[in-house]
Amino acid sequence: MVDFISRYNYATDVRTDTFAQPGAGSGKYPNNTDCNDVWEASIRDGLIPLESKKCPEMEQPEVGHYVSLVIWPSMDFHWYRKDLEGYWSHKPGSTKVKDVDASQNKILNPDKADIKPYTEICGYYIAIPSKITIK
Numbered sequence: 001m002v003d004f005i006s007r008y009n010y011a012t013d014v015r016t017d018t019f020a021q022p023g024a025g026s027g028k029y030p031n032n033t034d035c036n037d038v039w040e041a042s043i044r045d046g047l048i049p050l051e052s053k054k055c056p057e058m059e060q061p062e063v064g065h066y067v068s069l070v071i072w073p074s075m076d077f078h079w080y081r082k083d084l085e086g087y088w089s090h091k092p093g094s095t096k097v098k099d100v101d102a103s104q105n106k107i108l109n110p111d112k113a114d115i116k117p118y119t120e121i122c123g124y125y126i127a128i129p130s131k132i133t134i135k
Contacts, residue, residue: 010091011067011079012047013129022077025133035122038069038077046132047125055109056124060084064128068110070118078118080110081127088113 006019014020023029023041030037043049047067050056056066066082080088088107089099100106101113111121 005091007079007091007093008134010097011081012127012132012134013065013081014132014134016134018135020134022134024135033071033074033077035069035071035120038071039122042069042125045134047127050124050126053121053123055111056082057109059086061126064126064131066124067127068124069122070110070115071120071122072118073120075117078115080107 005015006021008020008022009016009018021029022038022045025046026041026044028041028044030041039049048064050066055068060066060082068080068088070078070080072078078090078092080090082088083099086108087099088110089097090107091097102116103114105114107113115121
């Protein structure tokens with residue numbers, strides 16, 4: 001069975017029974033498919049940006065979990081989330097969740113993973129589902 005939740009729903013762990021997109025919770029969608037616009041829309045929805053744009057090497061935060069935003073410039077954006085066992089996973093489109101990159105390697109660090117066709121890692125957030133508003 002294919003799961004039709006969005007990549008954003010999966011990454012944030014917020015169920016809406018919709019194909020949620022960044023900015024929907026605040027009513028202000030990104031104007032462009034670039035790091036800055038999608039990054040800011042996600043912050044308006046309640047994701048908490050990390051100061052460093054590098055992959056958090058530590059365990060999960062005390063509350064919530066880490067997520068990463070990546071961009072295929074002018075084409076698409078994608079999300080990864082850090083799972084409890086320390087690997088990162090993602091949900092490509094309407095397919096099932098995967099914990100491997102484009103080269104079929106487990107993802108320990110999105111900064112070092114094969115994330116093709118995405119070319120830009122915008123940064124990392126903490127997602128606390130109870131504090132995120134998406135639709």
